[in-house]
Amino acid sequence: MKFNSEVVLQSNHQVSEVNSALADFKVGVDNVIFSVDTxxxxxxVLLRKRKEEPFSxxxxxxxxxxxxxxxxxxxxxxxxxxxxxxxxxxxEQLYTFGDPGRDPRExxxxxxxxxxxxxxxxxxxxxEAKIIAKPALNLSWYQVKEVPQLAFDHNQILEYGYRRLxxxxxxxxxxxxxxxxxxxxxxxxxxxCTILGENFSDYSNFRSRLLKLGFLLDTGIKxxxxxxxxxxxxxxxxxxxxxxxxxxxxxx
Amino acid sequence: MKFNSEVVLQSNHQVSEVNSALADFKVGVDNVIFSVDTxxxxxxVLLRKRKEEPFSxxxxxxxxxxxxxxxxxxxxxxxxxxxxxxxxxxxEQLYTFGDPGRDPRExxxxxxxxxxxxxxxxxxxxxEAKIIAKPALNLSWYQVKEVPQLAFDHNQILEYGYRRLxxxxxxxxxxxxxxxxxxxxxxxxxxxCTILGENFSDYSNFRSRLLKLGFLLDTGIKxxxxxxxxxxxxxxxxxxxxxxxxxxxxxx
DNA sequence: TCAAAAGTGTTAGAATTACACCCATGT
DNA sequence: ACATGGGTGTAATTCTAACACTTTTGA
Numbered sequence: 250m251k252f253n254s255e256v257v258l259q260s261n262h263q264v265s266e267v268n269s270a271l272a273d274f275k276v277g278v279d280n281v282i283f284s285v286d287t288x289x290x291x292x293x294v295l296l297r298k299r300k301e302e303p304f305s306x307x308x309x310x311x312x313x314x315x316x317x318x319x320x321x322x323x324x325x326x327x328x329x330x331x332x333x334x335x336x337x338x339x340x341e342q343l344y345t346f347g348d349p350g351r352d353p354r355e356x357x358x359x360x361x362x363x364x365x366x367x368x369x370x371x372x373x374x375x376x377e378a379k380i381i382a383k384p385a386l387n388l389s390w391y392q393v394k395e396v397p398q399l400a401f402d403h404n405q406i407l408e409y410g411y412r413r414l415x416x417x418x419x420x421x422x423x424x425x426x427x428x429x430x431x432x433x434x435x436x437x438x439x440x441x442c443t444i445l446g447e448n449f450s451d452y453s454n455f456r457s458r459l460l461k462l463g464f465l466l467d468t469g470i471k472x473x474x475x476x477x478x479x480x481x482x483x484x485x486x487x488x489x490x491x492x493x494x495x496x497x498x499x500x501x
Numbered sequence: 502m503k504f505n506s507e508v509v510l511q512s513n514h515q516v517s518e519v520n521s522a523l524a525d526f527k528v529g530v531d532n533v534i535f536s537v538d539t540x541x542x543x544x545x546v547l548l549r550k551r552k553e554e555p556f557s558x559x560x561x562x563x564x565x566x567x568x569x570x571x572x573x574x575x576x577x578x579x580x581x582x583x584x585x586x587x588x589x590x591x592x593e594q595l596y597t598f599g600d601p602g603r604d605p606r607e608x609x610x611x612x613x614x615x616x617x618x619x620x621x622x623x624x625x626x627x628x629e630a631k632i633i634a635k636p637a638l639n640l641s642w643y644q645v646k647e648v649p650q651l652a653f654d655h656n657q658i659l660e661y662g663y664r665r666l667x668x669x670x671x672x673x674x675x676x677x678x679x680x681x682x683x684x685x686x687x688x689x690x691x692x693x694c695t696i697l698g699e700n701f702s703d704y705s706n707f708r709s710r711l712l713k714l715g716f717l718l719d720t721g722i723k724x725x726x727x728x729x730x731x732x733x734x735x736x737x738x739x740x741x742x743x744x745x746x747x748x749x750x751x752x753x
Numbered sequence: 754t755c756a757a758a759a760g761t762g763t764t765a766g767a768a769t770t771a772c773a774c775c776c777a778t779g780t
Numbered sequence: 781a782c783a784t785g786g787g788t789g790t791a792a793t794t795c796t797a798a799c800a801c802t803t804t805t806g807a
Contacts, residue, residue, distance in 0.1 A: 477758025
């Protein structure tokens with residue numbers, strides 16, 4: 250019998266006895282909020298410095314506890330909206346971490362209370378992401394490559410979210426949720442480059458693959474970005490995309 | 502702003518007021534247990550007829566509440582092991598459903614208690630899956646295509662699990678977790694056929710693609726399955742597969 | 754007129770598809 | 781010997797990767 254590798258992520262916990270009484274749970278939502286800074290070719294993640302126990306002074310993923318009458322996704326969105334403002338964003342549930350011992354507030358003896366974390370990942374563009382500047386919130390963008398040791402199992406959650414992000418980009422049209430209504434093909438390319446790395450594909454090949462898929466409409470409108478030939482503005486055609494849903498697309 | 506389609510799955514709930522008090526949760530685990538019957542070319546899912554309220558007499562996904570000191574995955578595995586016995590199985594977390602109102606035990610006024618369902622999906626072969634025969638458990642295999650209306654949001658969970666299963670099969674080696682140590686290539690092909698449908702690929706092409714990937718070892722041992730030329734037994738080589746992990750495989 | 758950015762085209766090589774065909778066994 | 785299932789080979793087509801080249805703008 251084998252279980253899968255995803256599961257391994259949450260299994261490095263202290264071994265603990267299982268008794269047949271039911272566990273009581275507090276449910277939190279933790280967000281991996283990625284922002285793509287195509288200008289500087291950086292992929293960033295939003296972190297918050299904790300000022301409370303446990304893990305006081307550690308950086309952590311922004312999170313919250315779920316309120317009465319609030320859906321999980323609504324809680325995730327609330328956490329996000331309290332901290333940053335953005336018009337185009339993508340939000341999706343990631344994974345639920347709930348091993349006993351993942352939160353030190355679970356006292357070693359008293360198994361009464363467990364802390365469950367339903368994680369979400371969000372993607373938006375750095376240009377649009379305005380941090381709502383309350384210094385008390387202790388928020389900061391970190392380059393994904395340079396994230397320090399985080400509170401709880403948040404490094405694991407981040408790693409998991411990063412993997413999901415790269416996969417999503419390859420076979421689903423997340424990019425168009427994040428870009429504005431109208432965009433140039435080069436903007437799409439830049440987005441892919443900063444997330445997947447420069448050499449994921451040649452621009453001209455990327456371009457023709459994308460257009461061949463047939464769900465990008467050329468508006469005919471041209472825009473000038475500094476020097477160089479003006480670029481066409483495209484828009485995502487949801488109707489043309491619909492039949493491709495579920496099919497394994499490759500944007501590589 | 503757009504959220505993704507997965508999220509839509511859990512958003513058809515009654516609208517309810519959010520107040521700032523925290524919600525209390527009971528956490529359950531629900532399992533989508535698929536079994537592949539290659540003999541009869543059927544994909545089955547294990548259902549349990551409820552004998553308690555709510556949804557008494559409805560079929561439902563087998564589930565349980567999480568116990569003190571028990572990990573989510575352990576709870577999922579316990580539910581499974583109580584009901585069926587199998588040597589080779591694959592188990593993976595699916596999605597967490599937690600919208601307010603998904604369980605009728607959440608009284609309309611009292612938002613105190615919420616029922617969260619962390620769903621898991623399992624895959625095993627029908628030949629190996631022995632139902633532990635306690636009539637009181639009211640268990641039965643259903644063909645996925647013929648599942649009736651289920652309790653709670655279990656049809657949604659099943660649909661979601663089914664989608665995941667088909668995707669997993671295409672780009673990850675789940676099949677080899679489910680097959681015995683040694684297997685014939687035709688057994689692999691049959692597995693793919695019953696899950697993805699007859700015409701997903703020609704046998705000879707499937708065969709060469711699979712072998713070219715290089716992580717199947719020919720043991721040299723031949724076995725006869727009735728008439729016809731004897732088939733070679735192969736085994737999955739985890740070491741040879743390791744470098745291919747994360748890479749986008751295509752078993753189509 | 755030249756550099757920069759947008760966009761098109763070409764070509765060698767790899768991968769995919771749809772088959773035809775040979776091999777080894779039970780009856 | 782022939783049906784059955786196992787296994788190999790191949791030719792047409794499509795896809796991919798790498799790169800050359802043309803077009804349109806600002807300076």
